[in-house]
Amino acid sequence: MAIKDWPASERPREKLLRYGAEALTDAELLAIFLRTGVTGISAVELAQQLLDHFGSLAALMQADLDTFCEAKGLGQAKYVQLQATLEMARRTLRNRLQTGQAFDSAETAGAYCQHLLGGRDHEAFAALYLDAQHRLIEDEILFRGTLTETAVHPREVARNALRHNAAAVIVAHNHPSGMIAPSEADRQLTQRLSKALELLGIRLLDHLIVTDRDWFSLQRNDPFLFQ
Structure with a gap:
């Protein structure tokens, strides 16, 4: 009918x-x-x-x-x-965040990164560069990899953070498999990024893992990684 x-x-x-x-x-x-x-x-x-x-x-x-x-x-x-x-839709969300709304919770960052990366059939790594009030300056997809592996270099994240004059950074990557749990490699990367940015006076606020249905905040679940 x-x-x-x-x-x-x-x-x-x-x-x-x-x-x-x-x-x-x-x-x-x-x-x-x-x-x-x-x-x-x-x-x-x-x-x-x-x-x-x-x-x-x-x-x-x-x-x-x-x-x-x-x-x-x-x-x-x-x-x-x-x-x-x-x-x-992406530009509307970005403009709204650039005109006042801060990334003041894991929920805000998770929803944004899920929209940016969720559902991709390959692994990708993104960084959100924020000002001192944690408002969005720019987002960038820095690396694209295979379904199981991607090469992320902390120096690239740090260099771009300086270029954008960012005070804080949120990073995120997707798990095309749909598994939301972080790997040991994800935890190690978080620590390397946090230390590299800290040397420049820039704070790593969170590392998010996203799928097309959910997201996971390492800061919320493993805050010691950011110390």
């Missing part, structure tokens, strides 16, 4: 207008983005098939061009539209 033949209260667009976007399922939100289904399949059914294919909404949104366009019902036009939408 086509969506136009559904009861008005169950149609994604009408449901969003009445209850807000947070009331919609991932499939319903994606269906609004798709706008139409394919022959014999409604937009919501197609959306659910795509979610099953990619594994999650975040994974679909982070897919590269070739992987994205191979899926049924998608193509370059949809990829361009999605990337533009994601970039608008």
Whole structure:
């Protein structure tokens, strides 16, 4: 049955207008983005098939061009539209943080870094450079690696922190495996970064591990690493 033949209260667009976007399922939100289904399949059914294919909404949104366009019902036009939408969301969040909101909690940093890195199919490492009030100056993805390994050099983080005249830094990386627990290598890296930045009078506030569904704060769970 086509969506136009559904009861008005169950149609994604009408449901969003009445209850807000947070009331919609991932499939319903994606269906609004798709706008139409394919022959014999409604937009919501197609959306659910795509979610099953990619594994999650975040994974679909982070897919590269070739992987994205191979899926049924998608193509370059949809990829361009999605990337533009994601970039608008990133810039909106960045602008909001640059105009007053401080990274004053693990929740704020975790949500931001999850948006920045979560759902990627390769490991990436990012740094957030903050002013003395812990407001965002700039974020940068410094390193990209394989699914299991990435080379992070404290001197690069420190050099860029000086370039941005940062007073504090938050670093983050993703675990494409979906496992949120830090490794011993993650802990050792945190200590090296903290000591390297401390020599320059810059404070490492946190090291976050993110997936497409969750985040983990090393500062909250292992604060001794930052001493």
